Amino acid sequence: MDFELNENQRLIADMIKDFGEREIAPFRNEWDDKQEFPVHIFKKFGELGLMGVLVPQAYGGSGFTYDEYITVVSEVAKLDPGIGLSVAAHNSLCTGHILQFGNEEQKQRWLPKLATAEWIGAWGLTEPNTGSDAGNMKTTARKDGNEWVINGTKNWITHGKSGDVAVVIVRTGEVGDSHGMTAFVVERGTPGFKAGKKEDKLGMRTSETAEMIFEDCRIPETNMLGKEGEGFVQAMKVLDGGRISIAALSLGIAEGAFEAALAYSQERHQFNQPIFNFQGISFKLADMATKLECAKLLTYQAAHLKNNGKPVTKESAMAKYYASECAVSFANEAVQIFGGYGYTKDYPVEKYYRDSKLCTIGEGTSEIQKLVISRQILR
């Protein structure tokens, strides 16, 4: 077992840092302030190959494994968690769903556009009244000849407004039946498919979150992913990978907050010495350093299983749960170490503090992760 980053991962981390220092760092506070989703950055990410990390080269992707994917998401998140979140959602949810469950024709049709960021992808499972309880969704698709007619609203959707294509999971059977849901691909511009309200958020403000509204939206049968009734089961499998994404996102935030706090603790002098010399501060950092390693090991373990096609439900839930809780607590401690300065926008920890909270909520709350883990350990 090798615990060091491989050569690809080091090159990828370097590439993202080099790009980010020039193209992201100087602008992120402004984007955050205005809640601007910087689409042009994603187009450039497309050129760099960061929007189809797991997509085979035959479909225009980069053809890497989850190991490199974790590096991508965490390094981008370290620069800007919101952009990291959008990279994660695009890669593992929308693109990941089509990659895992699309037929050959569907893969040929959508993956090259997604992998190069010609199109930005969205993925819709959640609804206003069904977050964790996805089985009770209200959005429906009714068959009409060779078409399906979708009605309903999906919300909290990353790229719900700017997404050029969306995978949506909708009800095609009975309420509460886990085999009563089906996944469809809907392209922007399809009559009856429109964007609703863009959310005004606490953090992750550089990532767009919006409603997707379907009103008698007709799509051809050929846009169905897999078979009728498989949508929920597919979504759960997509989320198994999605949790690795959010674990990686959390790792980036945790590491960013830790590194910022560690550096500041050596620069900031009080009582004629660096504040790192006080155990009240250095013990916080020692705890963070230890937990960071735990979060990394859990995340890479999940990636290793996923790369080898093994069941990953429990391990990805553990990684997501632990790493996201680390991100929130590290950001909190980092603000504390920075003191008054940490409470201002002059230092990055204020933003980590706001951005991190999404990690314990999105793609399954910490409580849902514990539910998943507890069900798995009972077997």
Place this chain on the structure above:
Amino acid sequence: MNILVCITHVPDTTSRIAFTNDNTEFDKNGVQFIIGPYDDYALARAVELKEQHGGKITVLNVGEAETEPTIRKALAIGADEAVRVNAFPSDSFFVANQIAAVAKQGEYDLILMGRESIDFNGGMVHGMVGELLGLPSFSPVMQLDVEGTTAKITREIEGGKEKLEVSLPFVAGCQEPIAEWKIPNMRGIMSARTKPLNVVEPTDATVHSQLSKYELPPAKGAVKMIDADNVEELVDLLKNEAKVI
């Protein structure tokens, strides 16, 4: 066009510089190494020239095995193959000899490198390589365009710029704005693994210089504040204490 790009493996510009072993060795602990920034310009221009004219880029480094990640990055950016001369780059003359030996093995139209490394900043290697190969050498080159068998170059000279037309082949030490630094993409990173990286032993291991000791520049002194009305004292201090006027 066949281009040889020589790269150095140097500490990142923000590294903390410290020495060990009684100040006889650079302390590499915690230091990240990068492609020399000026070499990076040379490589970027080589990639552009290859895009325009076709051909092949060979990247060359004189260094021990630890430099291979840096070489892989150059391959990821766009070089086609790499040669590592397996030796510690002791001094400029040693490095220039190794480069010349490799250059003689291939028929290169251009031999590009940075105008200087950013560790020892000697800025001598390109001139030495030119002499050893009997080729003209130019530095610092800020612009380089190739048409057929000639190149138009612009180099910086004292107080201005000089535009020259040169026949290929030649040696150039490059600097900005010859090209924009290139960031490797994921495909480049993936393909870097499979591109050839040949390790060769040094041809002549004679080292003509010997390092005795490193020394950091003296720490900056404290700032002396002088009242704006007190010009006399300022002049006196500049003349007698700082001795700059």
